[in-house]
Amino acid sequence: MSRATKIVATLGPSSSDRGVLERLLRAGVDVVRLNFSHGKAEDHIARAELVRECAARVGKPVALMADLQGPKIRVGKFAEGKVMLEAGAPFVLDAGRTEAGDLMGVGLDYKELPRDVKPGDTLLLNDGLIVLTVDRVLGEKVHTLVKIGGELSNNKGINKQGGGLTAPALTAKDMEDIKTAMSFQCDYLAVSFPKNATDMEMARQLANVAGEPWRHKPAMIAKIERSEAIPHLEAILKASDGIMVARGDLAVEVGNAAVPALQKRMIRMARDLDKIAITATQMMESMIVNPVPTRAEVSDVANAVLDGTDAVMLSAETAAGKYPVETVEQMAQIAEEAERAEEVTLRDDFMQRHFGRIDQSIAMGALFTAHHLGCKAIIALTESGSTALWMSRHSIRVPIFGLTHQHTSERRMALYRNVQPILMPAHNERDQALAEAEAVLVERGVLRPGDTYAITCGEPMGYPGGTNMLKVCRVA
Structure with a gap:
């Protein structure tokens, strides 16, 4: 990795x-x-x-x-596809309007806007490029003044500065x-x-x-x-x-x-x-x-x-x-x-955290051990991917490999920082699983003879949340 x-x-x-x-x-x-x-x-x-x-x-x-x-908190469509709003001009956002919009106003996809705003509110359209100030609200119509103008085209988004829309x-x-x-x-x-x-x-x-x-x-x-x-x-x-x-x-x-x-x-x-x-x-x-x-x-x-x-x-x-x-x-x-510029802060991370679960403690122990021993890799034999996730919350320059027989867990771990997911067959025997995990990483060129690595798993095998073992190994 x-x-x-x-x-x-x-x-x-x-x-x-x-x-x-x-x-x-x-x-x-x-x-x-x-x-x-x-x-x-x-x-x-x-x-x-x-x-x-x-x-x-x-x-x-x-x-x-x-x-x-x-x-969809957006304006409706315009007869010409777009209009050019000028600063200081009035513009009406009309929740009841069914005809296409023009330079004076436009309909709304979001019908609750008149009830979500009041005079003085600021509305931002088209990712904030156009700014409207609410002047008054009359029924389904929100009368505004253009503060910052520009081109407004079909279906552009509306935001209320400071939030408050009830959608x-x-x-x-x-x-x-x-x-x-x-x-x-x-x-x-x-x-x-x-x-x-x-x-x-x-x-x-x-x-x-x-x-x-x-x-x-x-x-x-x-x-x-x-x-x-x-x-x-x-x-x-x-x-x-x-x-x-x-x-x-x-x-x-x-x-x-x-x-x-x-x-x-x-x-x-x-x-x-x-x-x-x-x-x-x-x-x-x-x-x-x-x-x-x-x-x-x-x-x-x-x-x-x-x-x-x-x-x-x-x-x-x-x-x-x-x-x-x-x-x-x-x-x-x-x-x-x-x-390459990241700092490893495991000592501070560990001093400020408390672990109430065995599997979390094992995950943290694997990180600390691998860092100080200079391990080439950390291997997590995992059902759900949780052990690999916990490890990935801390910056460490040792790559983490999440080995699982669950396709769902493999794909989910693809998003975890510093985790490489690998699919491997399920094993009921611990020693067989450990040997298979080492063989997979040797085959991929991650590990070579003489390299050390940390590996975690649960015993008995095959239970989500059951990680309870940490082992440090050297490739023969």
């Missing part, structure tokens, strides 16, 4: 070709994101099948992430999309715009019910996009398996300047709570049209890596960009270079 940080890439027109997708996986993509804001159910099912086929051809475990659209996190469309995602057993389900832990608990319950025919339960990712989510961040994390620092909508609501500190806080909290963190939005935005990133984008990706994020995510760069493969190659190179 040369890179600890994982790469999430969004599938779209630029990357749905079989040849391009295989090149993306070989270039370093670990997780493929299916954006349910676009396309029909049959499109997502076909793409999921394509990803699994390409992953098998490449010989690499790849996780599938289904990303729900969430509530539910899960819409009727999301509920149907969950069923679609469970039909191909997505490994991760990303929930857009959750406000609190209840939103995530509801999404998990719906996913578990929809996945019951396949006995499948996906890992849940909360996309932190609303200012209302920030005070409830810890509760949301505890109700989820991880978070996505979704910097686009979040920046519009809390202001651009607040996002970097929030990003660091969210990643740190996720690691402290043994959860996953994904950093997203505009990471390599210029590479949608340019063959190389800007220096600022290089620094952005590197800083996310140094913050300890599990993964960095590409959206339009791989979905619709001109250079999808080159973007992944550049991102992988930046991550590798940043990781």
Whole structure:
């Protein structure tokens, strides 16, 4: 393993070709994101099948992430497709309007907006490029004055500065999309715009019910996009398996300047709570049209890596960009270079944490031992992947290999920082399993005669959460 940080890439027109997708996986993509804001159910099912086929051809475990659209808080359509708003001009957002919009006003997909705003509120459209101030609310009409003008086209998003829109996190469309995602057993389900832990608990319950025919339960990712989510961040994390620092909508609501500190806080909290963190939005935005990133984008990706994020995510760069493969190659190179500058802080990590479970204590002991002995690898024989996850929460320059006979666990571990998942046959006998694990890593060239490694497992074998043994071995 040369890179600890994982790469999430969004599938779209630029990357749905079989040849391009295989090149993306070989270039370093670990997780493929299916954006349910676009396309029909049959499109997502076909793409999921394509990803699994390409992953098998490449010989690499790849996780599938289904990303729900969430509530559509958008303007309607315009007669001419777009209008040019001038600063100081009046503009009406009309929840009752059915005809196409014009320079005076436009309809709304989100019908509750008149009840969510009051005079003096600031509305930000098209990712904050257009700013409106609410003048008055009359029935279904929100009368505004244009503070910052610009081109406004069909279906652009609306945010309220400071938050406060009451739209539910899960819409009727999301509920149907969950069923679609469970039909191909997505490994991760990303929930857009959750406000609190209840939103995530509801999404998990719906996913578990929809996945019951396949006995499948996906890992849940909360996309932190609303200012209302920030005070409830810890509760949301505890109700989820991880978070996505979704910097686009979040920046519009809390202001651009607040996002970097929030990003660091969210990643740190996720690691402290043994959860996953994904950093997203505009990471390599210029590479949608340019063959190389800007220096600022290089620094952005590197800083996310140094913050300890599990993964960095590409959206339009791989979905619709001109250079999808080159973007992944550049991102992988930046991550590798940043990781060389990371500090190992195991001593501080251990002094500040308490372990109430045997399996967690074994995982921490493996890290500490491998670091001080200079082991070439840490091997976790795992059913669920939990031991590998706990190990991956701490920065260490020793690669972690999660060996499992569960396909679901193998793919899920593809998102864990510094963890390489490997599928191996199930063994009931401990010594047989240990010998097989060593043989797998010797065959892959990870271990050579004379190398030491740490290995963890549970005895008896085959029980999730049963890790209770740590052994240090030397290859004969």
